[in-house]
Amino acid sequence: xxxxxxxxxxxxxxxxxxxxxxxxxxxxxxxxxxxxxxxxxxxxxxxxxxxxxxxxxxxxxxxxxxxxxxxxxxxxxxxxxxxxxxxxxxxxxxxxxxxxxxxxxxxxxxxxxxxxxxxxxxxxxxxxxxxxxxxxxxxxxxxxxxxxxxxxxxxxxxxxxxxxxxxxxxxxxxxxxxxxxxxxxxxxxxxxxxxxxxxxxxxxxxxxxxxxxxxxxxxxxxxxxxxxxxxxxxxxxxxxxxxxxxxxxxxxxxxxxxxxxxxxxxxxxxxxxxxxxxxxxxxxxxxxxxxxxxxxxxxxxxxxxxxxxxxxxxxxxxxxxxxxxxxxxxxxxxxxxxxxxxxxxxxxxxxxxxxxxxxxxxxxxxxxxxxxxxxxxxxxxxxxxxxxxxxxxxxxxxxxxxxxxxxxxxxxxxxxxxxxxxxxxxxxxxxxxxx
Numbered sequence: 001x002x003x004x005x006x007x008x009x010x011x012x013x014x015x016x017x018x019x020x021x022x023x024x025x026x027x028x029x030x031x032x033x034x035x036x037x038x039x040x041x042x043x044x045x046x047x048x049x050x051x052x053x054x055x056x057x058x059x060x061x062x063x064x065x066x067x068x069x070x071x072x073x074x075x076x077x078x079x080x081x082x083x084x085x086x087x088x089x090x091x092x093x094x095x096x097x098x099x100x101x102x103x104x105x106x107x108x109x110x111x112x113x114x115x116x117x118x119x120x121x122x123x124x125x126x127x128x129x130x131x132x133x134x135x136x137x138x139x140x141x142x143x144x145x146x147x148x149x150x151x152x153x154x155x156x157x158x159x160x161x162x163x164x165x166x167x168x169x170x171x172x173x174x175x176x177x178x179x180x181x182x183x184x185x186x187x188x189x190x191x192x193x194x195x196x197x198x199x200x201x202x203x204x205x206x207x208x209x210x211x212x213x214x215x216x217x218x219x220x221x222x223x224x225x226x227x228x229x230x231x232x233x234x235x236x237x238x239x240x241x242x243x244x245x246x247x248x249x250x251x252x253x254x255x256x257x258x259x260x261x262x263x264x265x266x267x268x269x270x271x272x273x274x275x276x277x278x279x280x281x282x283x284x285x286x287x288x289x290x291x292x293x294x295x296x297x298x299x300x301x302x303x304x305x306x307x308x309x310x311x312x313x314x315x316x317x318x319x320x321x322x323x324x325x326x327x328x329x330x331x332x333x334x335x336x337x338x339x340x341x342x343x344x345x346x347x348x349x350x351x352x353x354x355x356x357x358x359x360x361x362x363x364x365x366x367x368x369x370x371x372x373x374x375x376x377x378x379x380x381x382x383x384x385x386x387x388x389x390x391x392x393x394x395x396x397x398x399x400x401x402x403x404x405x406x407x408x409x410x411x412x413x414x415x416x417x418x419x420x421x422x423x424x425x426x427x428x429x430x431x432x433x434x435x
Contacts, residue, residue, distance in 0.1 A: 017073055025097055025125055028175045033069045036060070046128065046174035048301035051410065055308035060331055062310070063364055066108040067331065075100030075120060075183060092172075093131045094293040098124040100183050107331065107362070107369050115362075115369035120183040124337060126297055129173040137171045144396050145405070164405045165397045177297040179335040275341040279353075282344045286351055286384045295353070296339040298428045299380055303357060304333050306433055314411050317429040320379070324434065331369070332362035350381045352431070379432040 019030040028044040032053075035042045039057035041050045060067050077100040101123050106116040137153040146162035158165045276292040283290035306312045307327050336358045343354040357376045362369060397408045404416030412420050 015073070017071070024127060024173055024175065025099065028125060028178065029071050029099075029101070029123060032071065032178075036067055036069065042175075044175050046170045046172075046176050048298070048305070049174075049176060049178075052301055052304040052308060055305055056332065058310070059308050059328075063329075063331065064109055065114075065331060065364060068104075068106045068108070070102075070104040071123065072102050072104075073099065074102040077122070092128055092289075092291055092294055094126055094128050094176075094291065096124055096126055098122045103180060105332075107364075109367060112367075114364075114367055117371075121180040122183050124179055124181065125175050126177040126293060127173050128176040128294070128297070136169075158405075158407075165407050167397050167408070176294075177300055177335060179337040181337065275339065275355075279341055279344070283351065286346070287382070295380070295428065299339050299355060299357060299378060300335045300359075302380075302428065302430050303359070303376060303378060303433060306430065307333055307361075314413060316408065316410060316412055317427070318433075320430060320432040326363075329363050329365060330361045331364050334360040334362075336360065346384070347381075349383050349385045351384050353380045354378075355380065374435065377432070377434055378430060380428050381431050382428050 017026040017030040019027050019034075021027055021030070024044045028042060031040075031042050031044065034040060035045075035050075035053050036057055037060075039054050042053070045053070077098065079099070099122070101121055102118065103121050103123075104116070104118045107114045137151065139152045140149055141152050141155060142149050143155070143159040143162060143164055145164040146159065148159065148161040150160060152168065153171070154160060155166050155168070279292040279295060280290055283295075302317055305315060306318060306323065307330050309315055310328070312318055312323055338358065340356040341353060342356060345352050355378050357378055359374050359376065360371055361374045362371050396405065398405050399408075399414040399416060399419065401419040402414065402417040404414060406415050408414075414420075
């Protein structure tokens with residue numbers, strides 16, 4: 001029979017995640033490092049998440065920084081556990097899945113490492129799928145411009161014959177959000193570390209005072225007794241009970257270290273635990289797309305794109321004022337998994353949602369890198385008068401001024417004639433982003 005230590009080592013030596021796996025969680029975890037460092041798309045991620053990754057790659061290149069993020073399975077839950085399936089709305093369904101891992105994150109510039117953080121985390125991903133429809137990727141579609149027939153999957157990048165661009169629903173299932181929380185549960189080597197810490201703590205906090213007390217008691221109250229006899233009794237008692245108290249104190253210090261770092265996520269979960277229910281109850285009366293998970297993932301994805309973009313004012317979904325210039329120095333944005341709704345109201349044809357979003361942001365200043373917990377205030381809006389298409393949809397995109405086709409889902413300006421153009425407001429847009 002294997003010992004507990006050996007079983008824990010076996011868990012630490014779990015197989016590497018593979019981007020060739022049939023498991024969407026594994027493919028995303030295995031490919032995220034290359035996607036960021038090379039600016040590549042992840043087949044497991046949705047379009048918003050992939051576009052944010054591309055913008056992050058461009059931001060790193062702009063600052064001359066290379067980011068390396070090794071994520072390896074580790075600990076007690078390398079096979080994962082689902083946090084529950086949510087029947088989101090009439091269009092999408094969601095579930096969250098977590099797995100324990102080790103994340104080794106480093107930043108390099110001019111061949112020198114500027115920053116490194118290695119720790120154990122729970123990686124959580126949101127998997128989004130159609131509630132009723134099968135994946136349409138292999139469906140045949142006739143281009144409305146030239147009449148050529150292609151598969152829908154081929155048309156993602158535009159018609160291969162005439163270049164017409166399309167706006168279409170994503171192919172699901174896809175990862176629509178991911179975040180890391182420190183793993184304060186199972187930690188390989190934690191017992192050995194605590195024991196090492198308990199040795200100085202034991203002598204400093206337990207044995208030394210005990211011995212001093214024993215000596216003073218012998219000299220002050222038992223002058224007829226042998227000081228060395230009382231000293232030996234104190235030493236024996238200290239050696240018996242001291243390590244236990246020392247271990248407990250060291251364990252408490254170790255636990256508090258990780259719980260303090262993780263407290264922000266726990267605090268947010270407590271403060272905003274009513275956001276999901278409040279959002280659903282309010283939106284269900286207005287629209288067939290009333291899922292909090294969709295809204296939260298979309299909010300985080302749009303914030304990331306705004307932060308990473310060099311020209312956020314040109315993004316189709318942003319209608320707010322100029323952003324804080326310091327956001328241009330952010331190299332990495334990590335969601336903490338919560339979007340806290342503070343206010344909801346209907347103004348004209350739009351539902352307007354005010355929310356607070358906590359993010360861990362990695363800033364660069366010259367060759368100094370620091371991680372800051374930022375709280376952003378965001379105002380999201382969505383047109384509730386537009387009909388909701390509950391199945392897969394694909395439409396061609398053309399500039400109303402020159403009829404040229406371009407990806408109007410990412411930019412407001414036509415590259416052919418320079419005219420401003422906003423696609424119809426059928427999804428969430430951002431009216432304000434600030435601290």
